[in-house]
Amino acid sequence: MLEVIGISSWGFMLKELGFRDYSFVETVVSTYSGNIKNFAPIGVVKKGRNLYLKLFKITKTYRNISENKECVINVVSDVEIFYLALFKEKLGVNKRFPNFFLPSLTVDAPRVKGADAYVEAEAENFKTLTNGKVEVKLRIKFVEIVNPRPKVFCRCDFAVIESLIHLTRIPVFVSQKRWVEAEKLIKLIEYYKELVERVCPKSEHIKIMGKVAEENEQWKKKIAG
């Protein structure tokens, strides 16, 4: 039944969602390890009919996809979901929010509640890259848009996502003793915090940036001392 909709229809729906060939977009990818649900912020790029992920081998997402061969790409506009996905262990998301996930329709991977759309996909090929990364080629099995509402663009969405990405890179630079690069990211996060305070005071963004800033401050102290 689901296979009746051809691949070109998926292409149309992906375009609706903002996917463009050779442009990276930020999503949340959910997977299973046995019956344990996992979700993580991951970049995705569309090239023709396929989607590609570049995953660090150390991530659970990579481990789960290489085992299960399936995943859901959750198209998310709510930055809080990105935040929860990055800090899931620290925040105990799986225990605190048992209803955070939904079943998917065509793959052995869960969907994340609150996403605007779901792209269910299976891994077709794995290519080892440099820097401990693997490129995963995905074949789309099903696309569902659950929230087609248009949304205004807010600078704070960008600022929060950039800060979360930088926060994942600081420990890498620190472990490689690349102090100048780590300090540069710390300064950028400080700048984005100021921007969010200015542009979106009293928002959900401020709360998230507060937490990000705490982590950032700890890295700053570690580097200084």
Ligand SMILES: Cc1cc2nc3c(=O)[nH]c(=O)nc-3n(C[C@H](O)[C@H](O)[C@H](O)COP(=O)(O)O)c2cc1C
């Ligand atoms: C917006 C954003 C995009 C990210 N994109 C990627 C990516 O494309 N590949 C990757 O391996 N890690 C990426 N990361 C880092 C992972 O989300 C992070 O390492 C996470 O802890 C992995 O979780 P997991 O071990 O549950 O898979 C990204 C982080 C953020 C905040």
